[in-house]
Amino acid sequence: MDYVENRMAQEAAKPSPSPEVQTIATPINFILLSLFLLILYYQIRPKPKVVLPAAPPPVVFKTFTPPTLLPYNGENNMPVYLAVRGRVFDVTSGRNFYGPGGPYANFAGRDASRGLACGSFDEEMLTKDLQGPLDKLEGLKPDELDALRGWEERFEEKYLVVGKLVAVGDEGKE
Numbered sequence: 001m002d003y004v005e006n007r008m009a010q011e012a013a014k015p016s017p018s019p020e021v022q023t024i025a026t027p028i029n030f031i032l033l034s035l036f037l038l039i040l041y042y043q044i045r046p047k048p049k050v051v052l053p054a055a056p057p058p059v060v061f062k063t064f065t066p067p068t069l070l071p072y073n074g075e076n077n078m079p080v081y082l083a084v085r086g087r088v089f090d091v092t093s094g095r096n097f098y099g100p101g102g103p104y105a106n107f108a109g110r111d112a113s114r115g116l117a118c119g120s121f122d123e124e125m126l127t128k129d130l131q132g133p134l135d136k137l138e139g140l141k142p143d144e145l146d147a148l149r150g151w152e153e154r155f156e157e158k159y160l161v162v163g164k165l166v167a168v169g170d171e172g173k174e
Helices: 002-013 019-024 027-044 092-098 113-118 142-158
Strands: 062-064 081-084 087-090 160-165
Touching: 081 113, 081 142, 081 160, 113 142
Parallel strands: 062 160
Antiparallel strands: 081 087, 087 160
16 A cells, blocks of 8 residues: 555645646647637748739720722621721620621621611621722711710720721821
8 A cells, every 4th residue: 555655645746737738738728729820820821922804905096998898897806896987996794796697797897887877787887999098978867866876885885996997098197
């Protein structure tokens, strides 16, 4: 029995942890410490570099003639341009309307002024002779001119002006 009593006396002589230390080392505190360390890791870990998308190619304002505007009809991965009253608009973002198969597809790559003024998508609204003079919009009624102004304002709000339309032979003239 002496051995047991000596052993108990040795254990009793050891310094015991204070009550505060005994209450800190609990399972919930261990979980909280683990969560804190995890959050800290996510805050200071190296982050991947942000890669910005490439900028679209710059749009250069240029002078078009009816033959040089014609290829910009959305076919063969070309942008979609159309002219209204001598100003050429890039309507590529509205490709589903103005591009191939769209309801306004016959205006793509062309001067759409008369067709928009008359509210007609027919081929006879388009200038047939691409080498001839531009349509002066003569013979339009006041309400058709108002409709054309409305279309022009709508295009100005939504699309970029990328050039001007001039007759063949007038490219260098101001």
